[in-house]
Amino acid sequence: MNTPSSSHSSPPDLLSVVPPITFCQVCGKDGHGKHFGAITCRACAAFFRRFGLQNNFKPCKKGAKCGPPKNGWFNCKSCRLRICKEIGMTSDNFQYDRDSFTFKNATTCTKLQKRIPPSMGSFLGRPNLIMYCAPDPGSIDENSKYTIDVQFLIDRALHIMEKGSETPIYAPNSLEKLALGLQQIRGPPAKKVKMLSKIGQEEIFALWEDDMLKVAKWFTYFDEFQRLPSKLQLDMLKGVWNVFGRLERLASTAIARQQNICGHSVVMSTVHDDHVMCDIKNVEVDLSWCSRYTFEQLKFFDSQDHEKQLDLIVQAILDLKPTDVELSYMLCQLCLHQVGKKYQGEILEVTDRFQDVLSDNLHDYYTNRQNLTKYSLRVANMMKINNTIEQCIYRDKVKSDLFRVFDVFYVKCSHPDLFLNA
Template structure:
């Protein structure tokens, strides 16, 4: 008897509210052959009628590191052979997705021959899909060589920026958001071309450390342009930096990528260019990733835990941003709003109250920007759209907490930081 596992679904379907759709079920029953390879179908798997072999293939590959899968012939039009063995993985996966297969669509009692049986819940079922669990030799994970990363130099540079006695004055009539805009200068990306950026095609620990330094120092510099922040005690400044730098940079990269794309013809995000720094871009689909410093596992094995490899959720906010077409002031409001909202949530006592006060100050400045500079009295629709993007980013942050918890449980990462609070949301 064929083994039953949760990735296959019974020959029925559900509407978005969870109720069975008779019309959809009837149409699925009429399909006798696999929609991918043409073999005899065995049921509804991941949202499409397929055979078990194609369902198993999709389960293995769909959540993996797709950028390392290459088309055999290079044109993305390989012939689909009915026995499944001669498939080009790239084209087979493409076919699966074209017919509507989705890794999130699975049901527990999947087999039409045993739909009355309840499958004993397993860790894989609770976590959503088997790829979340790395089946490994526990001794190998336990004896992993720890990579210790010293952040002292970066923290010292950031501290020097934060504690500088140099006060940056506001220009006449300039509010906080305008002043913050001079620090981020995101508008420059709207007039940039591809030739203005160096493409990084391989990323290892050296490149990663360089990106971290750039990101942390960028946030430190941005914060010095916020007058009330400059009045805080030194330790409070560092606490804010440790708390917000990762969420700030997450949104800032989306903002600069949006600024670059919005000036192009028919702008859209095709999961390719991310502008990492002032003059650096990363092609996510073609980059080579060296994670020996991070884990004993291969990129393919732990792709689900790596943003821009097996996890693309961080970039779902780009399309709403493109549709919003934000100004530089609006992006800086979004940066301040998401940063101080996150700080108000994560910090306690007086620091949380300070963050709440900062939120009120930037809200007043945004009102003045619309009413005085743009002479717009009704702007609630734009604020709602900005908050939609910020909420998507925040949701991604909190969803990643669950992934990080799983990774720690199974000792997937073997890295220690000299300042663990700085990276607790990442590894």
């Protein structure tokens, strides 16, 4: 075997291995690779890609003599960019127009969209569901609908408020007087309870009447409310009667469950001195007197699990175990907040003033009656229950708006503001 002569061998310096650069030539940290003509880390490469063409930095305060970075950190962006250019980083390899949202591609998409004919929904500006299922607003004849006259109910409520409380009651403050009034409107404890298997026109009208007159009677125990003009009292009554009934029924249901009178998914209420309850899972709801749709069909507009929501709120009330004073405060806060948000203006000023008075009364009740100095947790739990009910009210308002769009009911009320939630 012939060995190669020395004349054909490569020079020693060409065979020597050049050690690779493993550190960033800009900041000295671990390098990632070659970026824009130099070995850099990802941070310095991103810095140069962003600022390589646009040098909008303020001049170096030390006259471009900041020196090398300390532990890889630069205090001066201008000097960092200067070092990038000194080691040979160049913007020649910058790539542009790679994003799908660039002007060029956006123009192409715009041209393509013009070639595609618009759908009926986008052309008319209405969703397909409303366009094909809901009637045209101009075709709805309000005169063809039956009118439910509730003027007699409003007159009875006004008479109750003008008459005042049935018996003079002395209490240290307005909140505790309202608590005594709450006991009066609830009546004696339930001895016999009627189970409703069907809810129709008669039951709904009785429930409306009982809620309206009950809250009117309860407000007669509120001295500050009694000093308001009659028109202002009526406007506030219209805005709170339905809200009051929600929490009052839930509280009655919680008491009934605590006494083992009713179980889960069952709601209890008092209607004309009669204690009634119904199972929301099995009750039959007849809407033939007011709608062309059945109750099951109207569930299409509502995806909420009412049974689960009911149990959550009732359980929260059971865990809290509010006294009559605390429940009165919860009722006032919920009602006053809703009616103030609904009407604004003068009524909002009145409700804010009432809430301040009742908050002071609640503080006095905790500190002087209950000897509690730290009661913030109880108030927070009370407001949590009220906030959950307010969310339910908002969902019902959205559902009512959908009912109006689809013209679900063929009846109307002589006083529509009675059923407009805040």
